[in-house]
Amino acid sequence: MSDAARPGSGAPAGPVLAPEPPGTPLRRLGTAGVFVLTLAAVVLMAAAHVTQGTSSIGAFDLLALPFGGDEEAARVLLASRLPRLLAGVAVGVALGVAGSLLQSVARNPMASPDTLAVSSGAHVAVATAAAFGLALPLPVSGGLALVGGLAAAGLVMALSAGGRAGTTRLILAGSATALALQSLTNLVMILFEEETTGLFAWGSGSLVQSDFGAVAQFGPLIAAVTVVAVLAGPRVDILGLGDDTAAVLGVNVRRLRGWLVLMAVLLAAAAVTIAGPIGFVGLCAPVIVRLLPRTIPGLHRNRALLPLSGLAGALIVLGSDILLRAALGGQAGVEVPPGVVTTILGAGVMIWLARRYRDAGPTRRPPAVRTGGTRSRGAFLAVVTVCAVLLVAAVVAGLLGGDRWLLTGDVLNWLQGRSGRALTFVLDQRWPRVLAAVLAGAALAVAGAAVQAVCRNPLAEPGVLGVTAGAGVGAIALLAAAPLAGVWMMSATAGAGALVTFAAVYALSWRGGLHSDRLVLIGIAMQAACTSVTVLIIVKADPWNTALALTWLSGSTYGRVPAQLVPVVLALLVTVPLLAWLRRDLDLLALDEDTPRVLGVPLEPVRLAALAGAVVLTSTAVSAVGVVGFVGLVAPHAARALVGSRHARMLPVAALLGALLVSLADTLGRTVIAPAQVPAGLVTALIGTPYFVYLLWRARAQADAS
Template sequence: MTLTLPSPRRVTAREHTAPTAQHALVLLGALTLVAGLGAIHLTQGNAAHLTFDVLVASRIPRLLAAILVGLALGAAGTTMQALARNPLASPDTLAVNAGAKLGLTVTAACGLHLGLWFDTATAFFGGLAAAGLVLMLAGRTGSPVRLVLAGSALTLGLMAIASALILVASEETQGLFAWGAGTLSQPGLDAVIQLAPLILLTLTGLIVRGDLLDLLQLGDDTARALGVHIGRTRIAFTIAAVMLAACAVTIAGPVGFLGLCSPPIARWIARRLRYPIRMPWQLSLAALTGALLLLGADVLLRAVLGAQAAVEIPSGVVTTLMGGLALLILGRSMRSGTVGDSPAAIAGRGWPSRHPVVAIVAALAALLVTATLALLPGELPLLLGDVANWLQAQASSRITWILDARFARVVVSLAAGAALALAGALVQAVTRNPLADPGLLGVSGGAGVGALMVITSTGTGSLILSFGALTGATVSAALLFLLAARSGWDPTRLVLAGLGLNAASGALTTFLIVSTDPWNKTRAVTWLGGSSYGAQLDRAVPVLVALGAATFIAVMLHRRLDLIQLDAVTPAVVGAKPKHTRAVVLVVAVVLTAAATSAIGVISFVGLAAPHASRMLLGGRHRVHLPLTAILGALLVVFADAVARTVLSPIQLPVGIVCALVGLPFFAWLLHRMRVSS
């Protein structure tokens, strides 16, 4: 596979002799912009509201936090990209921010308030462990997209654990939701004053020794021949980059994608000015660019929404939107590539059964048993005899009320799981992308944004909620497939475009939640994590209708799907009408995703895990593969919902959290199994 992304170019002899006056001029210009934007940041708003106390207690700490966090993340992102030789590396894509956030959430949930330096150390070790896991999953020679996928999957899992802790220890972790999106609001000057020396000292060390990163760009053998100790150098720079990211998370929370956006912008500025792309200067310029971006995001929030709203809305919302745009741009700049084997090839490495009917019947039996057992546990445990009496209308009124509620939850979970799994299988087939999943590609996120607009404005009626989710999913899918069609349905570009849309959906989701009233906020957060709590049977009606229509279409098109998943040439040669089939199937997948999301919230990994499990059991023939996929998806979500409402009873976890924790190991195993070359 040939994969080309924007990356730092080699340093020429002429650039090594570039005059230092040019260096100073560009950096002085960037510093001047930071100072000017800082002045705007301080003086924005109404003179009547800008008192001395407000200036000292709020504006100055917020300004210093923006500058320090921007400097730290800009330099951290540049260092990580240089070390990984990967322009997609950053504290977000390597899950450093997610690991740091989880570490701080754990300490908060445990009531460990031991001071700022303890929090910084916790964030550092959490981020370092997460980065190590991502690099292990992606492999040193893994493609840039594989690294982003590994980081995105691990981020989902770590965020799921953090969300569970926030729900379980709601009092101890109060206020962590807005902080988790990256907020510059500061209780005072303590954090920035204490961490400023560490950030500036680490940044200075990176700049002074940046020449070693230049040598690493030449390749390990060349760098070793020039006297660089590869192992020690990589470890030292990794520790420095993670330390900067940990300090940033401690001050402002995980500010999204600032470390991804700053380095390419700095490189673009340098190229436009014919500025030498050497690491010491690139680090300096990227750090200042990060400060400019974060200051600009905060100034923009205050200018558009007003001072009060800007305090409540995390600045990370704006930087995450920028990160989504950056992923879209990077995806378009790629010339060619694939993310791995086709679904058909992966199916060939499984253990396909010679008796598909037996496998499907066995899966149905397992689903029936699981659904029945899911009716028993809860705050009031029941027995099978209670279920038998309920089925015969002979149970007491209390038992009847409990089983009616649990039965509705089981039906909604079953329908939503089947819909998400079927949607994932259809998308994987027509895009020939084994990692395609409505959750990872942003379709579920778009449906979530549409449904949240309904929840935060009108209510949660099933029909209007379904309409909102369908609208959001349609808009997100239209953008995704438009970008994919323009790139010839290149699997790698599709993944990057989907991850960019997913980031943008996450930013809009955070904006909607933090800007609504507390009552709607609680409902939105509960629903967003994927929840069947309080579900009525009418929630399942749109999903069942979508499943019925999808089943009919799948029966009609299963032979075409078998051909399309093979390659780009065969379907057209035999008259399978690949464009028409692809359009119809993608519309069906969008409808399935929207219906499932409106019923149970945003759930990830179901559309990835169930299709692959089915292929390994029955192979890639869609006549038997799609029914088993739907059954396995239903089984997974029913099981996850039962675990979510019983494992910490009476506390009920969102089912999406459990699915993420179950799906993450499967995703990691799948990445390990695939043979990805760059």
């Protein structure tokens, strides 16, 4: 392995390519030649970009403008196409340079404004301002985006030890933080639907510009920060040699790293303010540049790497916009965000990186939660009894709470068939919701326990494998195509989406065996791709009516009917006995790779059976209540802390805790701001994020101590 790919060697780990023989055309071309070719590609891409649009004005009309062409063509060019083009170039350059800086700081090829949740932090700040009707000037919006991005990046970098403690922990920390921030953004858009109309598509990046105002104000800032970053390139090169070496050579490591992160976040915040969060450009652009041969003198030093990454970012953004409008028509440039295309492209790059690199970070083993050793049978039964009593209390509270509070006597009368018409109507609407929350919570918790055992990663959950997002793609596609589709069709479509996604993740993760870190990284990439496909379906179906889809994607029990619960019940009846039968194998599987083989456990069949069970449970839960996050992470961890890590005891306690968590989240969502409602998935995300942060911080403290 070369120094470029060796952990802790300094430079961000990049693809290991065979050196190009001396005298080849690219070597003779040199760094200046590469710059010239890249600039030429940007110019050609820009020329193609301005010929596209919703009007019939084409290339010949634009070429005739210097010779007194049509005034309408000049108006369209200045009012629409040039602002869009310049926005694409500015955003691409900003994200490319930001991604390169973050990868250098973290010495990690998967660091980017997206994986460090910078874009999500900036987005939630801008969306919150819009929700409260604040018509802020662009510089103030940019300042808000900067604050949000800095806060998110600081949290992720702190939790992942600056990204140097392992790729898996960096990506998990970033994805969890981004999920929490996206949940907060979705909550704002649901509660302030009128004020945030159109922000859903903008949340995936939109290049639609009404004038040159945004580019004129932030373009000089992007250029200035880029120049400063390029001038600091030699010191960044020294930083890449390692903290100790850099300190010996006179570099103040902490100060330099802080300034580099600030510049990267400033660039990402400017990009978000101009066009919204366009995903994964900051990941793809530096990786593409690093693929260029290392035999070209000076090409991989930061003075060349940073501006080339910016140009590559511009190529990615413009190319994605061209591809989108060429495939779906000019109107798609208005309705469909180009961030959908860049995110799918970035997911492909992330999968490619995950297949090439093996992470041995601290997340390979669970952080040492207090399992209490081997609990006695009496203690286990006591925990189960307490959890069951709490669950019953939560169910009762769910039946009583809502926009209209009831009494326990009302529920007893309803159970005996002696309640009035109005009371009967209310409870007939509530009990399927309460039961849906209980069943979905139990299913997601059991699925999370299975995923954590197979991945040997306590920070994993079904959503990390892309299963939840895949089920969401299937369900949203059906909602868009046939809004009145039946329950079984919804369950089948969600299940098909989950199974297809899982099959793809499993196949891509297999490389001479199933590696747990690779499985997690590829699953997160697939999750991002499926989320972008979901956005594409929603904005194409009805870009101005996203409240229903947003509510469903945030996990809601609203409008549940008894028939929708049947698939979840069947999945639990089939899968829970299967996992209980495999309980001893799962105990061994959670230890390491070698112990199960030595003891004769058929490793791959057990993994496949456990993951298939998790997929079935997750897909049916998604079809019943939508996308609910963090339950599969929090419930197994809490169960492990209460009764130990043996699956014979942990699985039933996890199921009870998962049911309790979703039930309480649903009740809180229905009562806190009644008659308005907060989807249960948003409540679980906001509850689960602090616990996830605690786990990551504990894991870092243990890694530092060791």
